Amino acid sequence: MHPKIHSHLYTALFIFALILSTTLGVSEGQARAKYSFKIGSLAPEGSIWITQFRAFAKEVTEKTDGEVGFRIYPGGIMGDDQAMYRKIRVGQLHGGGFTMSGIADIVPDFRIMAIPFLFNSYAEIDHVRKGLRPMFEERFANKGLRFLAFTEVGFVYAMSKARISTFAELKATKNWTPSGDRLSTGFLKTAGITPIQLSLPDVLSSLQTGMIDTVYNSLYGSIVLQWFTSIKYINTVPSGYAYGTILLDDKFFNKLPKNYQEIVNQTARKYFPPLIAKTRTTNAESKTVLEEKGISFLEPEAAMTEKLSSYQQEVINNSIGKLFSVEAYDKMAQLLKEHRSGAAE
Numbered sequence: 001m002h003p004k005i006h007s008h009l010y011t012a013l014f015i016f017a018l019i020l021s022t023t024l025g026v027s028e029g030q031a032r033a034k035y036s037f038k039i040g041s042l043a044p045e046g047s048i049w050i051t052q053f054r055a056f057a058k059e060v061t062e063k064t065d066g067e068v069g070f071r072i073y074p075g076g077i078m079g080d081d082q083a084m085y086r087k088i089r090v091g092q093l094h095g096g097g098f099t100m101s102g103i104a105d106i107v108p109d110f111r112i113m114a115i116p117f118l119f120n121s122y123a124e125i126d127h128v129r130k131g132l133r134p135m136f137e138e139r140f141a142n143k144g145l146r147f148l149a150f151t152e153v154g155f156v157y158a159m160s161k162a163r164i165s166t167f168a169e170l171k172a173t174k175n176w177t178p179s180g181d182r183l184s185t186g187f188l189k190t191a192g193i194t195p196i197q198l199s200l201p202d203v204l205s206s207l208q209t210g211m212i213d214t215v216y217n218s219l220y221g222s223i224v225l226q227w228f229t230s231i232k233y234i235n236t237v238p239s240g241y242a243y244g245t246i247l248l249d250d251k252f253f254n255k256l257p258k259n260y261q262e263i264v265n266q267t268a269r270k271y272f273p274p275l276i277a278k279t280r281t282t283n284a285e286s287k288t289v290l291e292e293k294g295i296s297f298l299e300p301e302a303a304m305t306e307k308l309s310s311y312q313q314e315v316i317n318n319s320i321g322k323l324f325s326v327e328a329y330d331k332m333a334q335l336l337k338e339h340r341s342g343a344a345e
Contacts, residue, residue: 033069040078101181149272
């Protein structure tokens with residue numbers, strides 16, 4: 001394992017709580033910034049998402065001679081996704097890092113890539129994401145939000161306290177889904193499983209008390225959120241793909257001089273696409289860390305994966321026109337077909 005990655009992951013494991021309890025410092029140039037963005041996020045301090053955003057913010061501040069600054073509130077300090085959105089609407093925040101499940105009720109089509117068992121590879125994801133971005137930018141702009149960048153959690157896996165290798169074993173557990181995530185909740189209900197909906201900050205304590213015993217996350221996500229401390233097994237077949245976005249309040253962004261707007265956009269293009277690559281690398285490295293911590297990786301029976309996958313089309317049929325538009329689904333399906341047929345450039 002690369003020593004820097006190894007060090008970073010262990011830092012997240014052992015001093016995560018300490019980091020969150022410390023007072024957040026003001027970024028360089030923030031105190032004198034003429035245009036000061038207040039940015040919220042559920043991502044914890046010390047995670048690669050916050051670290052990369054701080055690097056982006058620092059460069060923007062330097063390039064604007066200190067006139068554009070960012071104060072970052074990580075770890076859910078400003079509440080969950082819905083709370084952060086409400087604070088943007090009333091001017092208490094000027095942007096945030098949002099999960100798909102938390103912002104999809106504002107722009108329903110943004111959940112289109114989260115259909116369970118949709119993607120087989122990151123190459124497919126990259127092609128579809130690129131093709132859908134203009135649509136997402138337009139949808140968020142209609143809500144007064146500037147789509148600054150995609151973020152990625154990665155492929156998500158079932159993580160549990162008990163061994164799960166069959167559908168019957170999965171059904172017997174207490175499954176979690178994110179509050180407001182109507183797509184994953186609908187999928188589990190279609191499969192005959194009644195999930196327990198909880199906001200992200202409530203998951204760890206609920207695992208500890210036994211309120212839930214099966215959760216879904218990326219490998220790195222289970223480390224930075226400390227869920228790994230309350231699970232014993234991770235299935236090796238991903239059940240879906242998790243992602244998000246960085247959004248800015250368009251009204252506040254438009255107060256910037258045009259040259260400062262371009263600096264923000266250019267710097268975002270420099271820092272955030274590489275963040276996706278870093279996330280994938282860190283997810284891969286996280287497997288070793290989790291194994292060292294005693295987590296067992298289980299290959300589920302093929303019949304379990306086949307049974308779960310068989311519910312996908314029913315969920316899609318029930319969701320079109322309700323959870324996402326026909327236009328968004330058709331565009332996504334065409335892009336996926338294009339990549340799989342080899343027609344993509």
